[in-house]
Amino acid sequence: MNKNCLVIGAGMAGLTAARTLQQNGWQTTVLDKGRGLGGRLATRRIEAGKADHGAQYFTVRTPEFEKLVATMQQVGVVKPWDLRTSQHPLFVGVEGMNAVAKFLANGLDVRTNERVVSIAQNDTDCTATTETGNRFTASHVIITAPAPQVISLLKDSGIALPEQQVNDLQSIVYAPCLAVMVVLNQPSQIPVPGSLKFDNGPVAWVADNQQKGISPQLPTLTIHASPAFSRAHLESNLDQTGAQLIEALREWIPADTVVSYQVHRWRYSLAERTQPDPFLVAQTPFSLLIGGDGFGMGNVEGAFLSGWNMAQHLLQYP
Numbered sequence: 001m002n003k004n005c006l007v008i009g010a011g012m013a014g015l016t017a018a019r020t021l022q023q024n025g026w027q028t029t030v031l032d033k034g035r036g037l038g039g040r041l042a043t044r045r046i047e048a049g050k051a052d053h054g055a056q057y058f059t060v061r062t063p064e065f066e067k068l069v070a071t072m073q074q075v076g077v078v079k080p081w082d083l084r085t086s087q088h089p090l091f092v093g094v095e096g097m098n099a100v101a102k103f104l105a106n107g108l109d110v111r112t113n114e115r116v117v118s119i120a121q122n123d124t125d126c127t128a129t130t131e132t133g134n135r136f137t138a139s140h141v142i143i144t145a146p147a148p149q150v151i152s153l154l155k156d157s158g159i160a161l162p163e164q165q166v167n168d169l170q171s172i173v174y175a176p177c178l179a180v181m182v183v184l185n186q187p188s189q190i191p192v193p194g195s196l197k198f199d200n201g202p203v204a205w206v207a208d209n210q211q212k213g214i215s216p217q218l219p220t221l222t223i224h225a226s227p228a229f230s231r232a233h234l235e236s237n238l239d240q241t242g243a244q245l246i247e248a249l250r251e252w253i254p255a256d257t258v259v260s261y262q263v264h265r266w267r268y269s270l271a272e273r274t275q276p277d278p279f280l281v282a283q284t285p286f287s288l289l290i291g292g293d294g295f296g297m298g299n300v301e302g303a304f305l306s307g308w309n310m311a312q313h314l315l316q317y318p
């Protein structure tokens with residue numbers, strides 16, 4: 001069996017799978033439709049500052065992940081963030097959450113701006129064709145896109161899974177999230193250590209990226225709308241929705257402190273309902289594994305475990 005694998009998605013799950021396979025002598029190519037890598041490990045430059053607008057932090061609960069996080073901490077990629085809201089240790093990227101993805105991608109063959117539009121089986125291999133017309137061939141394929149995107153890709157490729165596997169993919173549900181990144185002209189009034197969580201109302205979370213340490217020169221905030229608000233306003237005018245969310249936090253964000261803001265629409269943010277197993281072995285004539293954060297814990301650590309377990313599965317091949 002040839003030891004090469006195409007990995008679709010350069011987020012936590014895909015990069016972990018590719019890195020683990022490559023460390024064990026496999027040849028891997030990672031394809032991502034995004035301009036940059038990292039998926040929902042996302043950090044944006046905004047004016048002279050920065051803001052994490054996807055995942056805000058990650059938990060460490062399992063020994064496999066603990067090992068990776070210890071390595072990343074040693075080389076200065078991540079640091080603890082003591083929010084005192086979790087019984088598990090929480091970590092953030094020292095330069096932003098996207099730095100975690102960049103660390104994992106080091107030494108990997110990652111092709112960005114490559115949206116896979118179809119997968120087809122050849123004699124012994126399979127080929128992924130991207131929107132740019134490029135074709136990539138390997139013996140094994142791993143897909144780590146959110147489940148609804150996997151379902152579309154398989155349909156567009158004419159690949160029919162057994163009913164049970166289709167049901168399993170369809171049962172995975174993600175909350176959307178509207179994320180607002182705000183630039184302030186003075187340090188924010190968010191209390192130390194730099195975040196607030198809300199159980200009711202339009203806002204679910206606000207974080208101060210300056211206190212978090214990723215935007216030392218310029219105070220910036222990240223606001224995440226609640227799932228209910230995000231669902232109701234997903235297609236609304238983004239500027240107006242951003243203003244509404246900032247207004248909802250007026251107590252902490254005085255009007256005359258806002259310099260500018262940007263809004264990002266996440267159609268898939270945190271998984272609300274996941275599959276318990278870390279990945280799915282697709283019943284296809286070629287070797288196809290489907291994983292990502294829709295399998296397991298439904299967060300950064302869950303995505304890591306999914307990627308790691310998919311790699312372990314393939315490493316069993318002689």
Ligand SMILES: Cc1cc2nc3c(=O)[nH]c(=O)nc-3n(C[C@H](O)[C@H](O)[C@H](O)COP(=O)(O)OP(=O)(O)OC[C@H]3O[C@@H](n4cnc5c(N)ncnc54)[C@H](O)[C@@H]3O)c2cc1C
Binds near residue numbers: 059266
């Ligand atoms: C707003 C928000 C807040 C969050 N907060 C937290 C948090 O605080 N803590 C936490 O642990 N988790 C949080 N999460 C969830 C966390 O970010 C995810 O669980 C994790 O990053 C998912 O990793 P993944 O690799 O499974 O998926 P992704 O990061 O989504 O990676 C999948 C990749 O596949 C690519 N892709 C999709 N389709 C194709 C295609 N056809 N061709 C090529 N590429 C394709 C995408 O571009 C993407 O880069 C949050 C997410 C969001 C959006």
